[in-house]
Structures are given as structure tokens and as C-alpha cells.
Amino acid sequence: MQRNLIYPNSHPGYRSGIYYVTDPYIISSSSSSNIPNNTLCYIPLFVPQPISIDRIGIFVGTGLTGSLCRLGLYSNSDGLPKNLIFDSGDISCATAGFKEAVVSAFLVPNYYWIGANSSVASPSLYSVSARLGNKFFIGETAPSVSNSVAMLQQSSVTYGAMPTIAPISSLSYGNIPPVFWFRAG
Numbered sequence: 001m002q003r004n005l006i007y008p009n010s011h012p013g014y015r016s017g018i019y020y021v022t023d024p025y026i027i028s029s030s031s032s033s034n035i036p037n038n039t040l041c042y043i044p045l046f047v048p049q050p051i052s053i054d055r056i057g058i059f060v061g062t063g064l065t066g067s068l069c070r071l072g073l074y075s076n077s078d079g080l081p082k083n084l085i086f087d088s089g090d091i092s093c094a095t096a097g098f099k100e101a102v103v104s105a106f107l108v109p110n111y112y113w114i115g116a117n118s119s120v121a122s123p124s125l126y127s128v129s130a131r132l133g134n135k136f137f138i139g140e141t142a143p144s145v146s147n148s149v150a151m152l153q154q155s156s157v158t159y160g161a162m163p164t165i166a167p168i169s170s171l172s173y174g175n176i177p178p179v180f181w182f183r184a185g
Contacts, residue, residue, distance in 0.1 A: 010048040014184040019055070022114060022180040023128070034125055035069060035118040035178060040157040040167065042074070042081045043177050045112045053107060054185030057100030058116070058178050059126035060093045067093040068119040071180065072162035073105060073112055081113035081153075081166035093123040100181070114180050115166065119159045125178040 014020065022045050035041055056071050071088040074081035088101035154174040155167045 010046075013049060014051045016052075016184050019057075019181045019183045022182060034123060034127075035116045036154065036174070037118055037120055038156065038158050039154050039174075040115050040117045040163075041174060041177060042113045042115050042153045042155075042166070042171075043180065044076075045073075045114050045180075047107045047112060048109055050109065051107050052185035053103060053105045053182045055100045055181075055183035056088055056103050056114075057098055057181045057183075058091070058093075059098050059181075060096050060123050061126055062124035063093055063095040063097075064123040065094050066119070067123045068159070069093050069099075069123075070117050070159070070162055071101065072115040072117075073103075074115055074166045076111040076113060080168050080171075081115065084162050084164045084166070085112070087162040093118070093125075098181075100183075104185075113166070115162060116178060116180075117157055117159055117162065127176050127178050 022043065053073075056073070058069065058071070068090045070090060073085040075083045075085060077083075085107075086103045086105050088103060091099050091101050093099060153168075153171045155169075155171050157163065157167055
């Protein structure tokens with residue numbers, strides 16, 4: 001029997017109206033990466049306490065005219081993204097700054113996956129340049145001490161509405177994932 005053990009004391013608690021970054025394992029960051037065009041990138045998210053989320057966002061370092069992205073949240077099934085919980089809709093990334101979407105989700109303690117997809121024009125995003133901790137969540141095909149491999153999983157998906165079932169048949173590892181924020185509602 002598989003059990004999901006959630007440790008309630010692993011977070012001090014979420015306060016309504018406050019933004020939180022999705023990953024406590026960020027070692028260093030930069031604004032020099034992007035979401036590959038027509039690629040759905042998945043980043044693990046651990047939620048240790050019940051929370052309502054009313055915003056999700058990214059920080060655009062350098063905007064690109066006409067660029068769009070979509071953010072989604074997926075359930076977890078055996079260490080892989082599964083069912084879509086919400087899709088942010090189009091977020092314009094044409095200018096620099098924090099970009100967010102209004103969402104509505106109540107999350108119970110569990111693991112989830114944030115998904116991101118960009119249109120044909122992909123802006124420079126505030127990203128994680130070193131994140132050794134994700135190897136704990138997604139593993140890797142062979143042991144490596146590099147902190148820039150196996151930081152995300154990705155699958156080829158044409159830009160548009162997030163798929164209701166996460167496409168995972170052709171997952172590959174990627175690196176330098178964007179940093180995501182969410183706001184407690």
C-alpha cells in the first residue's frame with residue numbers, strides 16, 4: 001500500500017494576500033532563461049498545508065513583443081504530472097516585470113506539478129540557475145553532481161490551452177527552469 005506522508009510542520013503557514021515562491025531549494029537565480037517554445041515544462045510543487053491560491057505568476061526579465069505564456073497546475077500520480085487542476089489562460093510576456101493570472105484553487109497537502117508553456121516568441125524569465133534539490137523529486141537517469149541537470153521535466157506540446165491530462169509519454173529532462181510565484185487567497 002502506497003502512503004503519502006505529509007509533514008504538517010514543514011511550512012510555518014500561508015497568509016492570505018502574500019506571495020510565495022514555489023521552491024525552497026533555489027540555490028541561485030538569474031533572468032537569462034526561457035521556457036522553450038511549444039514545450040510544456042513541469043516543476044514539482046510540495047504543498048504541506050491546505051491553501052487557497054488566487055494568483056500564479058512569473059517574472060519576465062526581458063519582454064518580447066507578441067510573446068505569451070500559460071501556467072497550469074497538475075495533480076501528481078506516482079511522481080509524474082497527471083490531471084489539470086487549472087489553466088491560467090494567456091499571460092502577456094511582451095514587457096518586463098511580474099506577470100500574473102487570477103486563478104482559483106484549493107489545494108490539500110500533497111505534491112503537485114506546475115506546468116508552463118510559451119508561444120512562438122519566448123521571453124527571458126527570472127529562472128533558477130542552480131537547483132540540486134529537484135533531483136530528490138524527479139530523479140535522474142544517471143547520478144550526477146551537476147546542479148544544472150534534471151531540474152525540470154518537459155514534453156513537446158503546441159502552445160495553447162493546457163492539456164487536461166499531462167502529456168508524459170515523451171518526457172525529457174531540462175535545466176534552468178523559471179521561478180514561479182503563487183499568492184495565498
